Amino acid sequence: MMRVELTVNGERRSDDVEPRLLLVHYLRETCGLRAANVGCDTTSCGACTILLNGASVKSCTVLTVQAAGGDVTTAEGLTPADGELHPVQRAFRQEHGLQCGFCTPGMVMATVGLLAENPHPTEAQVREGLEGNLCRCTGYHNIVRAVLAAASEQVSS
Amino acid sequence: MTHHADLAASELVRAEAPLLAHAAAQVGDPQIRHRGTIGGSLAHADPAADLPMALLALGGSVEASGPGGTRRIASDDFFAGFFETHLAPDELLTAVRVPRRPGAPWGYQKFVRRANDWAIVGVAATGGRIALANMGPVPLRAGAAEQALADGASIADAAQLAADGTAPGEDMHADVEFRRHLARVLTRRALDQRN
Numbered sequence: 001m002m003r004v005e006l007t008v009n010g011e012r013r014s015d016d017v018e019p020r021l022l023l024v025h026y027l028r029e030t031c032g033l034r035a036a037n038v039g040c041d042t043t044s045c046g047a048c049t050i051l052l053n054g055a056s057v058k059s060c061t062v063l064t065v066q067a068a069g070g071d072v073t074t075a076e077g078l079t080p081a082d083g084e085l086h087p088v089q090r091a092f093r094q095e096h097g098l099q100c101g102f103c104t105p106g107m108v109m110a111t112v113g114l115l116a117e118n119p120h121p122t123e124a125q126v127r128e129g130l131e132g133n134l135c136r137c138t139g140y141h142n143i144v145r146a147v148l149a150a151a152s153e154q155v156s157s
Numbered sequence: 158m159t160h161h162a163d164l165a166a167s168e169l170v171r172a173e174a175p176l177l178a179h180a181a182a183q184v185g186d187p188q189i190r191h192r193g194t195i196g197g198s199l200a201h202a203d204p205a206a207d208l209p210m211a212l213l214a215l216g217g218s219v220e221a222s223g224p225g226g227t228r229r230i231a232s233d234d235f236f237a238g239f240f241e242t243h244l245a246p247d248e249l250l251t252a253v254r255v256p257r258r259p260g261a262p263w264g265y266q267k268f269v270r271r272a273n274d275w276a277i278v279g280v281a282a283t284g285g286r287i288a289l290a291n292m293g294p295v296p297l298r299a300g301a302a303e304q305a306l307a308d309g310a311s312i313a314d315a316a317q318l319a320a321d322g323t324a325p326g327e328d329m330h331a332d333v334e335f336r337r338h339l340a341r342v343l344t345r346r347a348l349d350q351r352n
Binding site for chain 1: 189273
């Protein structure tokens with residue numbers, strides 16, 4: 001076991017973990033944060049996307065020990081538990097940017113990462129920016145609309 | 158080691174080795190580019206990957222460090238086989254070197270079925286060198302096409318030789334003849350793009 005210290009959704013944590021423990025399993029099982037889903041376990045689907053030090057990463061391909069000292073944000077951390085939804089979450093709701101919802105936390109976190117790097121993307125840039133996230137319901141059109149709505153701040157509260 | 162996203166965004170790399178920055182921006186998807194590194198990609202030695210082809214086109218080299226010290230390995234001598242390099246078991250890849258070529262023309266062509274796939278065939282061309290991805294077990298130089306260009310052949314004529322000496326495999330995406338065709342077409346496009 002190894003001791004890791006990191007910040008998860010603003011909370012400083014210190015946990016003993018196996019060196020092989022994937023970050024997504026740490027988040028889901030040690031921290032009890034279930035937004036990041038394990039879809040493919042091979043860095044293909046993006047359902048486990050979180051922010052690590054502000055950059056979108058697939059947490060099924062990060063060892064927990066690699067995140068030591070880092071700052072992790074999951075979908076739960078976008079907004080306080082009793083607070084208003086994050087603008088990207090509101091945009092996904094407004095534009096119905098989901099069908100079954102399994103990919104949604106990853107889509108939302110990839111979008112937050114994308115808009116941090118490029119606040120006003122074109123539709124093509126949105127599609128390229130989300131190329132690492134798969135929606136098996138094929139609900140891409142509404143997802144892209146949601147991202148564009150979030151970027152243009154055309155989101156009702 | 159430097160993440161692909163940092164390499165792609167680096168003003169220094171974009172100015173001094175723009176082909177390398179462009180190649181880094183073609184790897185996988187944004188999340189992968191935030192985690193993957195140039196050293197990792199080179200040591201992994203996937204013959205279909207972007208950065209091995211880019212390093213070969215640029216005529217770069219890597220530094221390998223181990224108990225016996227540090228040595229430099231030219232890109233032409235680095236790739237040993239399918240996912241194999243000439244790194245010794247006790248060596249780590251610790252640095253990557255590319256020549257500074259600010260303003261040098263370059264071309265980069267990557268044929269994929271989906272945005273974040275590996276190249277079915279890729280071509281990178283700059284400074285008289287043409288490198289091919291996924292035309293054999295290692296990234297390859299299109300030697301016959303390079304020689305023809307040096308001898309004054311037209312781009313179209315040189316590109317016709319791009320698949321000479323290659324040994325591509327076949328898979329569900331492309332058979333051998335299609336890959337050879339792609340190598341010729343993409344080489345012509347990369348050479349045209351360069352000018």
